[in-house]
Amino acid sequence: MNDDGRKVRIGAVLAVVGLCLVGLIMAPMMMVSTFPSFTGGGLPDCEETAGRADGESETAVSDIPPEYLELYREHGEKVGVQWNVLAGVGKRETDHGRSTLPGVRSGTNSAGAAGPMQFLISTWGGKAKIKIPSEFNGYASDGDGDGWADVYNPADAILGAAKMLKRNGAPENVRRSLFVYNRAWWYVDQVMEIAGKYAEDGAVSVPPEAEPACDEPLVEAAPDDVVAQILEYALAQRGKPYLWGGTGPDAFDCSGIVYMAYRSAGLSIPRTTFGQWPFGVEVPEGEEQAGDLVFFNSGPGTGPDRPGHVGMVVSPGKMIEARCRLCGPIKVTSYRGRAGIVGFTRPLQNPAVQEQLRLKAQG
Numbered sequence: 001m002n003d004d005g006r007k008v009r010i011g012a013v014l015a016v017v018g019l020c021l022v023g024l025i026m027a028p029m030m031m032v033s034t035f036p037s038f039t040g041g042g043l044p045d046c047e048e049t050a051g052r053a054d055g056e057s058e059t060a061v062s063d064i065p066p067e068y069l070e071l072y073r074e075h076g077e078k079v080g081v082q083w084n085v086l087a088g089v090g091k092r093e094t095d096h097g098r099s100t101l102p103g104v105r106s107g108t109n110s111a112g113a114a115g116p117m118q119f120l121i122s123t124w125g126g127k128a129k130i131k132i133p134s135e136f137n138g139y140a141s142d143g144d145g146d147g148w149a150d151v152y153n154p155a156d157a158i159l160g161a162a163k164m165l166k167r168n169g170a171p172e173n174v175r176r177s178l179f180v181y182n183r184a185w186w187y188v189d190q191v192m193e194i195a196g197k198y199a200e201d202g203a204v205s206v207p208p209e210a211e212p213a214c215d216e217p218l219v220e221a222a223p224d225d226v227v228a229q230i231l232e233y234a235l236a237q238r239g240k241p242y243l244w245g246g247t248g249p250d251a252f253d254c255s256g257i258v259y260m261a262y263r264s265a266g267l268s269i270p271r272t273t274f275g276q277w278p279f280g281v282e283v284p285e286g287e288e289q290a291g292d293l294v295f296f297n298s299g300p301g302t303g304p305d306r307p308g309h310v311g312m313v314v315s316p317g318k319m320i321e322a323r324c325r326l327c328g329p330i331k332v333t334s335y336r337g338r339a340g341i342v343g344f345t346r347p348l349q350n351p352a353v354q355e356q357l358r359l360k361a362q363g
Contacts, residue, residue: 055200060087064198068096068116071158075143079162080337081170081177082204086162088195089181093118097154105152115151117161124151124160139164163339167299169327171206176327218290218314218332226265226348226357227291233264234312234320239329242322247271252322252330254310258293261312262347267356269347273310280345288313288344297340307342311335 060069064087072090076083090096094104097116103109104116112120114128121128125138130149132142141163142148143155150156161181168180178188195204218235222228234257243251248260255273262269270276277295288294295307302308311319317336335341347353 056084057198057200057202060084060198063091063096065096065098068154068158071143071155075155075159075162078337079159079166079339080334081162081165082174082195082206084195084198085165085170085174085178085191085204086158087198088191088193089161089165089178090116090158091194092187092191115157116154117157119151119157119160121151123164125149128152166337166339169323172333173328174204174206221315222290226267227289229265230261230267230291230312231314234258234261235314235332237322237330238320238332240322241329242325242327244325246322254322257320257322257330258310258312266360267347267353269350269353273308274306276310276347277307277342277345279350280347281349283344283346285341285344288316289346290314291348292344292346294319294335294344295342296338297342304342309340313344 056064056069064072068090069087072083072087076086087096093099094101094116097104101109103114103118108114108121109118112122114121114124119139123138124130125134125140128151130140132140132147132149134140134149139160140149140151141156141159143157143159144153148156149160151160164181165174165177168177170177175188175192178191179185181187192204196202219228219231222231237248237252237257240248241251242253243256244253245256246252247256252260255271255276258276259269259271270279273295276293280293283289283292290313292313294311294313296309296311297303298308309321309323311321311333313319313335314332317334318332319335320330320332322330323333348357
């Protein structure tokens with residue numbers, strides 16, 4: 001790739017995104033081909049964004065086929081991941097579908113990977129082409145609205161890749177999400193380098209992970225004193241690590257922080273995500289409020305009737321969560337646009353909790 005005359009237009013802003021390892025429940029993907037590397041960074045304000053670089057560099061325009069560039073843009077914004085990171089993966093894997101190696105347009109390579117974004121067929125959904133809607137555990141996606149999820153179709157494959165990066169930490173923990181995509185730090189470095197070069201400013205920007213100053217009004221805005229007490233406990237755990245099975249005081253898992261937050265208000269709810277999901281009264285999307293729970297399909301062994309991850313709504317579009325062991329500390333994040341949302345529930349409307357509240361009010 002010829003960089004002469006372009007280097008002066010590429011910023012030298014560098015930021016190392018936290019080095020997190022893979023979440024235990026996510027399956028990795030196997031990759032092919034090699035291309036060169038770059039990295040950068042920048043932090044927006046308290047409003048969480050996809051962290052996407054807005055402008056394409058001359059390198060991006062000249063190197064990425066127009067139809068692929070449009071898909072990286074479209075699906076990156078739709079899912080909420082950096083478009084240039086998606087493009088970096090596409091370049092590193094198959095040179096944006098131009099590679100003539102086995103598995104790009106048909107069949108699989110020696111590792112079993114297929115399509116322009118090089119999914120393992122098992123990770124994609126068990127078959128290369130799947131009718132949508134269909135029940136499967138994988139990332140098979142219909143990116144062009146034709147009713148099929150085809151691993152060889154760039155629109156479908158790029159949407160699936162965006163969902164995988166999002167589920168595993170992007171845009172905040174973009175390096176960790178790339179490590180899940182292919183378990184090698186040299187691979188992460190190469191993709192970040194390519195992504196930086198594709199951005200006009202030479203950066204891979206990420207939103208803030210946890211800014212306490214951004215969240216101070218949350219307790220005051222709670223709908224009632226009980227929810228305020230629940231939120232106060234949950235928000236006080238920000239910055240603590242994830243621990244599977246943890247219920248504090250030093251570390252929590254996703255359902256543990258929810259369980260203990262309700263317990264701090266004198267209320268008893270189930271301990272695990274699997275128990276918490278059927279416990280609360282379901283709330284339509286868009287009607288959720290602080291104190292409600294938002295549930296996610298978190299991969300193999302979970303699904304619409306058995307979500308494997310939970311967060312607590314703290315304000316419209318935001319939740320506090322303990323995500324995984326090395327996903328970073330407990331923090332307030334955005335759930336809007338995040339892949340795998342199963343639904344919302346309101347534990348406070350459970351008859352048993354209503355009785356607990358009645359007894360609490362009496363004395």
